Amino acid sequence: xxxxxxxxxxxxxxxxxxxxxxxxxxxxxxxxxxxxxxxxxxxxxxxxxxxxxxxxxxxxxxxxxxxxxxxxxxxxxxxxxxxxxxxxxxxxxxxxxxxxxxxxxxxx
Amino acid sequence: xxxxxxxxxxxxxxxxxxxxxxxxxxxxxxxxxxxxxxxxxxxxxxxxxxxxxxxxxxxxxxxxxxxxxxxxxxxxxxxxxxxxxxxxxxxxxxxxxxxxxxxxxxxxxxxxxxxxxxxxxxx
Numbered sequence: 001x002x003x004x005x006x007x008x009x010x011x012x013x014x015x016x017x018x019x020x021x022x023x024x025x026x027x028x029x030x031x032x033x034x035x036x037x038x039x040x041x042x043x044x045x046x047x048x049x050x051x052x053x054x055x056x057x058x059x060x061x062x063x064x065x066x067x068x069x070x071x072x073x074x075x076x077x078x079x080x081x082x083x084x085x086x087x088x089x090x091x092x093x094x095x096x097x098x099x100x101x102x103x104x105x106x107x108x
Numbered sequence: 109x110x111x112x113x114x115x116x117x118x119x120x121x122x123x124x125x126x127x128x129x130x131x132x133x134x135x136x137x138x139x140x141x142x143x144x145x146x147x148x149x150x151x152x153x154x155x156x157x158x159x160x161x162x163x164x165x166x167x168x169x170x171x172x173x174x175x176x177x178x179x180x181x182x183x184x185x186x187x188x189x190x191x192x193x194x195x196x197x198x199x200x201x202x203x204x205x206x207x208x209x210x211x212x213x214x215x216x217x218x219x220x221x222x223x224x225x226x227x228x229x230x231x
Contacts, residue, residue: 032214032216034217034218036218042223043204043220043221043222043223043224044155044204044218044221045220045221046217046218046219046220049215049217049219055219087154087155089155089217089218091209091215091216091217094209094214094216095143095157095160095168095208095209095216096157096170096171097157097216097217097218098157099154099155099156099157100154101153101154102154
Protein backbone atom coordinates (compact mmCIF):
# COMPACT_ATOMS: atom_id res chain seq x y z
CA UNK A 1 0.00 0.00 0.00
CA UNK A 2 1.26 3.46 -0.91
CA UNK A 3 1.35 5.69 2.14
CA UNK A 4 0.63 9.39 1.69
CA UNK A 5 2.12 11.83 4.19
CA UNK A 6 0.89 15.40 4.39
CA UNK A 7 2.57 18.31 6.09
CA UNK A 8 2.05 20.35 8.07
CA UNK A 9 -0.91 18.95 9.97
CA UNK A 10 -2.14 22.50 10.60
CA UNK A 11 -1.25 25.67 8.74
CA UNK A 12 -2.14 29.07 10.16
CA UNK A 13 -2.43 31.72 7.47
CA UNK A 14 -3.84 35.23 7.30
CA UNK A 15 -6.43 36.06 4.63
CA UNK A 16 -4.74 37.24 1.47
CA UNK A 17 -1.55 35.35 2.19
CA UNK A 18 -0.17 32.35 0.30
CA UNK A 19 -0.57 28.82 1.64
CA UNK A 20 1.71 25.98 0.63
CA UNK A 21 0.73 22.41 1.48
CA UNK A 22 2.89 19.35 0.96
CA UNK A 23 2.11 15.74 0.18
CA UNK A 24 4.66 12.95 -0.09
CA UNK A 25 4.14 9.42 -1.40
CA UNK A 26 6.02 6.42 -0.05
CA UNK A 27 6.82 5.45 -3.63
CA UNK A 28 6.49 7.09 -6.99
CA UNK A 29 2.93 7.73 -8.18
CA UNK A 30 4.02 9.61 -11.30
CA UNK A 31 1.45 12.42 -11.69
CA UNK A 32 -1.48 10.37 -10.42
CA UNK A 33 -2.25 12.67 -7.53
CA UNK A 34 -5.46 14.45 -6.61
CA UNK A 35 -6.24 17.14 -4.04
CA UNK A 36 -9.56 17.59 -2.26
CA UNK A 37 -10.99 20.32 -0.06
CA UNK A 38 -13.28 19.46 2.83
CA UNK A 39 -15.20 22.00 4.88
CA UNK A 40 -16.81 21.09 8.21
CA UNK A 41 -19.87 18.92 7.77
CA UNK A 42 -19.37 18.68 4.02
CA UNK A 43 -18.13 16.06 1.62
CA UNK A 44 -14.69 16.40 0.05
CA UNK A 45 -14.60 18.37 -3.19
CA UNK A 46 -12.15 17.60 -5.97
CA UNK A 47 -9.74 20.49 -6.56
CA UNK A 48 -6.86 19.10 -8.59
CA UNK A 49 -6.17 15.93 -10.54
CA UNK A 50 -3.17 14.79 -12.51
CA UNK A 51 -1.11 16.67 -9.89
CA UNK A 52 -1.70 20.02 -11.58
CA UNK A 53 -5.00 20.16 -13.47
CA UNK A 54 -7.75 22.14 -11.80
CA UNK A 55 -11.15 20.49 -11.70
CA UNK A 56 -14.14 22.21 -13.26
CA UNK A 57 -15.06 25.43 -11.48
CA UNK A 58 -11.99 25.60 -9.25
CA UNK A 59 -10.54 29.12 -9.00
CA UNK A 60 -7.15 29.85 -10.48
CA UNK A 61 -5.71 30.71 -7.05
CA UNK A 62 -5.47 26.96 -6.48
CA UNK A 63 -2.49 25.34 -8.17
CA UNK A 64 -0.82 21.97 -7.89
CA UNK A 65 2.66 20.84 -8.77
CA UNK A 66 5.03 17.92 -8.42
CA UNK A 67 5.52 14.42 -9.70
CA UNK A 68 6.98 11.17 -8.47
CA UNK A 69 6.83 11.34 -4.69
CA UNK A 70 6.64 15.04 -3.80
CA UNK A 71 3.65 17.27 -4.45
CA UNK A 72 2.53 20.74 -3.49
CA UNK A 73 -0.83 22.49 -3.37
CA UNK A 74 -0.56 26.27 -3.38
CA UNK A 75 -3.35 28.70 -2.62
CA UNK A 76 -2.02 32.00 -3.87
CA UNK A 77 -4.17 34.40 -1.86
CA UNK A 78 -6.35 32.84 0.80
CA UNK A 79 -10.00 33.79 0.80
CA UNK A 80 -12.32 33.26 3.75
CA UNK A 81 -13.97 30.32 2.02
CA UNK A 82 -10.62 28.53 1.62
CA UNK A 83 -10.18 27.75 5.31
CA UNK A 84 -10.76 24.01 5.33
CA UNK A 85 -8.99 20.66 5.43
CA UNK A 86 -7.11 19.54 2.34
CA UNK A 87 -6.43 15.91 1.46
CA UNK A 88 -4.18 14.43 -1.17
CA UNK A 89 -4.93 11.08 -2.79
CA UNK A 90 -2.76 8.89 -4.98
CA UNK A 91 -4.48 6.90 -7.69
CA UNK A 92 -1.47 5.20 -9.20
CA UNK A 93 -2.10 1.98 -7.27
CA UNK A 94 -5.42 1.04 -8.87
CA UNK A 95 -7.87 0.43 -7.34
CA UNK A 96 -6.40 1.05 -3.87
CA UNK A 97 -6.46 4.82 -3.84
CA UNK A 98 -4.97 6.04 -0.58
CA UNK A 99 -5.34 9.39 1.10
CA UNK A 100 -3.15 11.51 3.30
CA UNK A 101 -4.36 12.46 6.76
CA UNK A 102 -5.00 16.02 5.69
CA UNK A 103 -3.76 19.55 6.35
CA UNK A 104 -6.05 21.93 8.15
CA UNK A 105 -5.73 25.51 6.93
CA UNK A 106 -6.88 27.82 9.69
CA UNK A 107 -7.13 31.56 10.14
CA UNK A 108 -4.08 33.11 11.76
CA UNK B 109 -26.12 17.28 -12.94
CA UNK B 110 -24.76 14.18 -11.24
CA UNK B 111 -25.79 13.83 -7.60
CA UNK B 112 -25.31 11.09 -5.05
CA UNK B 113 -27.15 10.67 -1.75
CA UNK B 114 -26.39 8.17 0.99
CA UNK B 115 -29.06 6.80 3.29
CA UNK B 116 -29.43 4.18 5.98
CA UNK B 117 -29.53 3.61 9.73
CA UNK B 118 -27.44 5.99 11.78
CA UNK B 119 -26.98 3.49 14.58
CA UNK B 120 -25.89 -0.14 14.30
CA UNK B 121 -25.22 -2.56 17.13
CA UNK B 122 -21.82 -4.14 17.48
CA UNK B 123 -21.48 -7.52 15.72
CA UNK B 124 -24.39 -6.73 13.39
CA UNK B 125 -24.42 -5.71 9.72
CA UNK B 126 -24.21 -2.14 8.48
CA UNK B 127 -26.31 -1.54 5.37
CA UNK B 128 -26.31 1.67 3.35
CA UNK B 129 -27.73 2.82 0.04
CA UNK B 130 -26.40 5.41 -2.38
CA UNK B 131 -28.99 6.87 -4.72
CA UNK B 132 -27.52 8.13 -7.97
CA UNK B 133 -29.24 10.74 -10.11
CA UNK B 134 -27.96 12.24 -13.32
CA UNK B 135 -26.18 9.09 -14.49
CA UNK B 136 -26.95 5.41 -14.77
CA UNK B 137 -24.98 2.76 -12.93
CA UNK B 138 -26.28 0.26 -15.51
CA UNK B 139 -24.30 2.03 -18.27
CA UNK B 140 -21.17 0.31 -17.01
CA UNK B 141 -18.96 3.26 -17.89
CA UNK B 142 -17.81 4.26 -14.42
CA UNK B 143 -16.75 2.65 -11.20
CA UNK B 144 -18.81 3.73 -8.18
CA UNK B 145 -17.17 3.78 -4.77
CA UNK B 146 -17.74 3.75 -1.05
CA UNK B 147 -15.32 5.68 1.18
CA UNK B 148 -15.44 6.26 4.91
CA UNK B 149 -14.05 8.75 7.39
CA UNK B 150 -13.93 8.03 11.14
CA UNK B 151 -14.64 11.11 13.27
CA UNK B 152 -11.69 13.48 13.15
CA UNK B 153 -9.63 11.14 11.00
CA UNK B 154 -8.64 10.58 7.40
CA UNK B 155 -10.37 8.97 4.46
CA UNK B 156 -10.39 5.24 3.71
CA UNK B 157 -11.48 3.71 0.41
CA UNK B 158 -13.80 0.75 1.03
CA UNK B 159 -14.44 -0.54 -2.44
CA UNK B 160 -15.61 0.17 -5.98
CA UNK B 161 -17.73 -1.52 -8.57
CA UNK B 162 -18.48 -1.10 -12.26
CA UNK B 163 -21.66 -2.85 -13.33
CA UNK B 164 -20.96 -5.86 -15.50
CA UNK B 165 -17.22 -5.41 -15.20
CA UNK B 166 -15.71 -5.85 -11.76
CA UNK B 167 -15.88 -5.12 -8.05
CA UNK B 168 -12.81 -4.32 -5.96
CA UNK B 169 -12.48 -4.10 -2.19
CA UNK B 170 -9.91 -2.70 0.17
CA UNK B 171 -7.91 -5.74 1.34
CA UNK B 172 -8.28 -4.60 4.93
CA UNK B 173 -12.07 -4.92 4.70
CA UNK B 174 -12.54 -7.54 2.00
CA UNK B 175 -13.70 -10.32 4.30
CA UNK B 176 -16.58 -8.20 5.64
CA UNK B 177 -17.69 -6.01 2.72
CA UNK B 178 -20.16 -6.46 -0.10
CA UNK B 179 -20.96 -3.79 -2.68
CA UNK B 180 -23.92 -4.43 -4.92
CA UNK B 181 -26.32 -2.57 -7.18
CA UNK B 182 -30.07 -2.31 -7.68
CA UNK B 183 -30.36 -1.27 -11.30
CA UNK B 184 -34.10 -0.71 -11.17
CA UNK B 185 -33.58 1.98 -8.53
CA UNK B 186 -30.16 3.15 -9.68
CA UNK B 187 -28.86 2.38 -6.20
CA UNK B 188 -25.42 1.37 -5.00
CA UNK B 189 -25.45 -0.64 -1.79
CA UNK B 190 -22.91 -1.31 0.92
CA UNK B 191 -22.99 -4.08 3.46
CA UNK B 192 -20.38 -4.40 6.20
CA UNK B 193 -20.70 -7.36 8.53
CA UNK B 194 -19.58 -7.92 12.12
CA UNK B 195 -19.16 -4.23 12.88
CA UNK B 196 -17.22 -2.87 15.84
CA UNK B 197 -16.70 0.63 17.17
CA UNK B 198 -13.81 0.94 14.71
CA UNK B 199 -16.43 1.06 11.96
CA UNK B 200 -18.02 4.23 13.33
CA UNK B 201 -17.55 6.75 10.54
CA UNK B 202 -19.15 9.00 7.99
CA UNK B 203 -19.75 6.86 4.93
CA UNK B 204 -19.59 8.48 1.51
CA UNK B 205 -20.39 7.23 -1.93
CA UNK B 206 -18.66 8.77 -4.92
CA UNK B 207 -18.18 8.29 -8.60
CA UNK B 208 -14.79 6.75 -9.11
CA UNK B 209 -12.88 6.00 -12.27
CA UNK B 210 -14.21 6.00 -15.81
CA UNK B 211 -13.69 2.52 -17.17
CA UNK B 212 -10.18 1.97 -18.56
CA UNK B 213 -9.32 5.67 -18.24
CA UNK B 214 -6.76 5.70 -15.48
CA UNK B 215 -8.58 8.75 -14.10
CA UNK B 216 -9.00 7.16 -10.72
CA UNK B 217 -10.01 10.10 -8.60
CA UNK B 218 -13.36 10.49 -6.82
CA UNK B 219 -15.79 13.08 -8.13
CA UNK B 220 -18.42 13.96 -7.14
CA UNK B 221 -19.18 12.76 -3.63
CA UNK B 222 -22.41 12.38 -1.76
CA UNK B 223 -22.99 14.38 1.40
CA UNK B 224 -22.16 11.39 3.57
CA UNK B 225 -24.02 9.67 6.36
CA UNK B 226 -22.77 9.10 9.89
CA UNK B 227 -23.02 5.57 11.17
CA UNK B 228 -22.34 4.95 14.84
CA UNK B 229 -21.69 1.47 16.15
CA UNK B 230 -23.05 0.97 19.63
CA UNK B 231 -22.03 -1.66 22.08
